[in-house]
Amino acid sequence: xxxxxxxxxxxxxxxxxxxxxxxxxxxxxxxxxxxxxxxxxxxxxxxxxxxxxxxxxxxxxxxxxxxxxxxxxxxxxxxxxxxxxxxxxxxxxxxxxxxxxxxxxxxxxxxxxxxxxxxxxxxxxxxxxxxx
Numbered sequence: 001x002x003x004x005x006x007x008x009x010x011x012x013x014x015x016x017x018x019x020x021x022x023x024x025x026x027x028x029x030x031x032x033x034x035x036x037x038x039x040x041x042x043x044x045x046x047x048x049x050x051x052x053x054x055x056x057x058x059x060x061x062x063x064x065x066x067x068x069x070x071x072x073x074x075x076x077x078x079x080x081x082x083x084x085x086x087x088x089x090x091x092x093x094x095x096x097x098x099x100x101x102x103x104x105x106x107x108x109x110x111x112x113x114x115x116x117x118x119x120x121x122x123x124x125x126x127x128x129x130x131x132x
Contacts, residue, residue, distance in 0.1 A: 001025035001132040003074055005105065016094045017108035021074045023130040029066045030128055033079070034058035035121035043120040048082070048089050051122045053096045059125045060100060070101035072129040076108050079124040083112040086123070 002025065005018040036045045036054035045051035060070060080086040086093070097105075106127065116124050 001072065001130050003071070003104070003130060014105070016090070016097060016105060018105045019107070021107045023074045025130040025132055027067075027131040028128060029063065029068055029072070029131060031059055031062050031066075031126055033117075033124045033126040034062065035116060035118050035124045037118065043118050048080075048085055048122050049092045049096060052089075052093050052125075053100070055121075055123055055125050056096065056100050059127060063127070063129055066129070066131070068129045068131050071104040072131055073101070073104075073106040074128050074130050076106045076125055076127040078108065078110045079113040079116060079126075080110055081113055081115060081122050083110060086110060 002023070004022045006020040006022060007014050007018055011019050034055050035058070036043050036051035037058065038044045043051070045054050063069070063072065078086070
């Protein structure tokens with residue numbers, strides 16, 4: 001598997017994401033949206049950073065079960081019920097990302113959502129990974 005992160009100099013420097021990711025490999029993994037559900041199906045975390053950490057951990061657990069690592073992520077979409085709150089927490093969310101997933105950033109987008117499947121959820125992440 002090979003992922004190349006592409007960040008053209010004519011675009012604004014990316015912070016916590018890559019502008020483009022090229023991928024070669026033999027297997028794609030499509031990761032379902034993950035919220036901050038615990039093993040009993042309850043949303044955990046009172047704050048956005050707490051829920052983000054749990055949702056990211058869930059996404060990475062699904063990826064690991066499929067044979068991948070955080071560096072395998074080519075694309076992640078974040079759905080947030082409050083984009084302004086997400087932006088306000090960006091530095092803390094970045095620290096959570098780096099601690100759990102490292103610095104090989106996928107192409108990313110943050111999308112505002114009126115509500116998520118789990119009504120108490122503030123954030124949901126889905127993704128695409130490329131494996132050998």
